[in-house]
Amino acid sequence: MTGMLELRRDLCRYGRRAVELGLVIGTSGNLSARSGDLVAVTPSGVALDALQPGDCPIVSLDGHLVEGDLQPSSETPMHLAVYAATGTTAIVHTHAMFTTVVASTLTELPPIHYNALLLGGPIRVAPYATYGTPELAENVRIALEGRKAALMANHGGMTIGTTLTEAFDSTRLLEWLCELYVRSLTIGKPTILTEDQLTDVITRALNPPTFPRRD
Numbered sequence: 001m002t003g004m005l006e007l008r009r010d011l012c013r014y015g016r017r018a019v020e021l022g023l024v025i026g027t028s029g030n031l032s033a034r035s036g037d038l039v040a041v042t043p044s045g046v047a048l049d050a051l052q053p054g055d056c057p058i059v060s061l062d063g064h065l066v067e068g069d070l071q072p073s074s075e076t077p078m079h080l081a082v083y084a085a086t087g088t089t090a091i092v093h094t095h096a097m098f099t100t101v102v103a104s105t106l107t108e109l110p111p112i113h114y115n116a117l118l119l120g121g122p123i124r125v126a127p128y129a130t131y132g133t134p135e136l137a138e139n140v141r142i143a144l145e146g147r148k149a150a151l152m153a154n155h156g157g158m159t160i161g162t163t164l165t166e167a168f169d170s171t172r173l174l175e176w177l178c179e180l181y182v183r184s185l186t187i188g189k190p191t192i193l194t195e196d197q198l199t200d201v202i203t204r205a206l207n208p209p210t211f212p213r214r215d
Contacts, residue, residue: 004067007033007040008053010164015048018094023171024048029094029156030073033164034083037061041079043070074132078158081137082144088160090167095156098178103151110192112181114201119159119170120147121198123177128153149174 011031018024018031029048032041040056042048057068063080065072073079079091102109102125109116109123116122126143129135140158143150148170149159157174161167184190 003035004038004040004058005053007035007164008056008058011040011042011056012051012053014092014164014168015042015051017168018092018171019047019049021172023094023096023175025095029092030075030079031093031164031167032073032076032079032091034061034089038066039076039079039083041072041076043068044073046070077132077134078137078140081134081141082158082160085141086144086160088162088167090161090164091158092161092164092167092171093156093158094171094175096171096175096178098182099151099157099175100155101182102178103156104154106151109151109178109181110190111198112184112190112192113177114193114198115173116177116193117198117201118173119149119177123147123149123151123174125151125153128155131155 010033014031018029027045027047030042032039037060039059041059042051043055043057046055055070057070057072058066059072059076060066061080061083075093082091107125111122124143126139129139140150140152149157151157159167159170159174161170181190
């Protein structure tokens, strides 16, 4: 399982980053990364900034412990459901402050900034269900359709990516968008971008301007 060792190291590295950036507190939050039919996941009950690679269990896609002395995160069923439903290979789940504030008050994070397009558009809030349950896993799976991020009512957020770097960057962006929305509310009603405005951004991105070379 040579390849899994590198994934376990990445879990530790990004776990520490999540704590450093205030995206998680205590033992909250969990990360995982997939290689083929195996998934490395952070363990239950261990602070993310205290992890060692060997602490991270390896599970199969059907939910069996393959390697490791510690139990996988209680949210592992949700991770496995997302892997089964998508082509993603990395997942980051946090209880970041502004992410959780929005998840506890809205049914959708509207596109207050065009960078929401980097996550697929408006971010849906999955209906509340108890953590670690099949109901929550199914709610999150639906909320993630066509998106790189989802919010979980009264819980937190989840992002996905082809690498842990990508998923972690999306988590940071999700928290930024949520903070932008919450802070905007303190001075007035935020202006939400329209579908036409978002379409213009996509068109611009697909057809960037060119600048003539000076002779």
